[in-house]
Amino acid sequence: MALKRQTKEKAIKSTFLMIALSSIMVLALIMIFLFMEGLPIFRVYPVSKFLFGHLWYPTSDPPDFGIFPLLAGSLAVTAVSSAIAIPLGVMTAIYLAEIARPRMRQCVKPVVELLAALPSVVIGFFGMVIVAPFLQDIFDIATGLNLFNAAIMLAFMSVPTICSISEDAIYSVPGELREASLALGATHWETIVRVVLPASTSGISTGVILGMSRAIGETMVVLMVAGGAAMIPTSIFDPVRPMPASIAAEMAEAPFRGDHYYALFATGVVLFLFTMLFNIAADHIAEKHKQVGAATL
């Protein structure tokens, strides 16, 4: 009887383990299938030309599959959006964790969460019909659908990620550290800058990296707002065509299992590797500098 119960318990435990492994299995399947559908392009098009070629003309004859302009577009959009999102996100996090009264906190936190919940297509639509004409007017540029517009929209999508992770990190800085600093005569502001922020750097960097990873992988916004020109941007008002936009826009027209189809999957592989790199870096930082208590700082 007891033995039977034990075997049953063991069976249940292994079942749960199998299910828990499903996330890893899905991740592995994603990798396998992306590579399977993406690698054939390198039979007809060399890897170096694919990564560093400056021409993306997938439908001309002979086609060119140089994704460098797309890569440059992705990186540029991510960089500009981070320049907006990092200060905004971290400052909001500091405000929420250190300055805001509980009641204010209860109001601002849901706002940030709702911002994170806005569907990307709606943000893209907003950027297209409202922000684009507005930018066109005030900066007197040819088109409002450009790198800058996409970066602003993306910034508001990565702010919630940066903010919530940074806030957790700041919040978990032990109270003794703050008290010690205040007791030495530092003002609240000095305590934040010289004690709390250094103590939570690892958490904040994790948030920043994950926010950037969200920005580089975001699709609908760059598809609708970035302008769609596959060229290397020279100013922030240039239209660009980041990798996700290219994949989403062209997949429907690409002939099934043709070179173009393979090239788009290979672009997906590059995108996937980028975000995976970001995520592993974030995970590494979070794990290495885990805050356990005042003693570890």
Next chain:
Amino acid sequence: MAHTGELAMTVETETTSLTADCLLAATCNLGRRKILQRVMFGVFRVASGVNGLALAVICAFLFYFGLPALSWEFLTAAPRNMMTEGGIFPCIVGTFLLSFGAMLVAFPLGVASAIYLNEYATNRRVVRIIRLGINNLAGVPSVVFGLFGLAFFVTFFHFGVSILSGILTLGMLILPVIIGTAEEALRQVPNTYREASLGLGATKWQTISRVVLPAAMSSMLTGAILGLSRAAGETAAIMFTASVFYTPRMPDSIFSSVMALPYHVYVLATAGTEIEKTRPLQYGTSLVLIALVLGMNLVAIWLRARLQKKR
């Protein structure tokens, strides 16, 4: 002797004046430091206000332009005349089917994963690897999920562009959300519950299924709602796997393709025959979509606040 005394005196006066100087400087400085603090706190307050402003502006615009487009007919009729007139009923149905289906796939998987991680796992190495997998899955861009769905479900399993492919793809996409919230819910169940149950002679599984899960269920539902809203607003993951430009038929099986709200917004706004003319339809569809998504999120936030108060 007198010499040293003189010296001592000068030193003394110097120190006193120095202390006074320091004190004066410190108070001056304190004033300046306080002003700096006030200014910086003001900047932070503004920064967090910007988020609220962004949310408010987006919602206000969509309400202002979208409300006039809403009508009973808009919500219950199918698109007509090359999608330049009529309603969005098929899209609403499609979005409901896709998001609830994805939920049905992801909820059991996610809760079971969380149970393993929080209740059973003893090997830290295994937990770390699983966590890494979950975090990476959470970071995979939605368009890559779309590509995966196209290669795996649509092509490899021959499900075609269908509700089934879309549900499975979206299910994988929201899995990390469900796992995260389910784990949080399990963590909030006090250990005394488990100890009491085990102490009464219950097995681990009996403890989990009859004590821990019922106690954690309401918090898990919050996560389920969040997953549902995430799936409802997702576009890139379904554009190659489940949704189509336009279909005159309502879905009759899990193998039929559907129209969906987010994809409909995208199609109307970028690829329609008359983009300017269908602006009201675009605003209306966007409004319905954000009302759905934000509504679900508000319910989740409210539910969570209520649960926290109870504790």
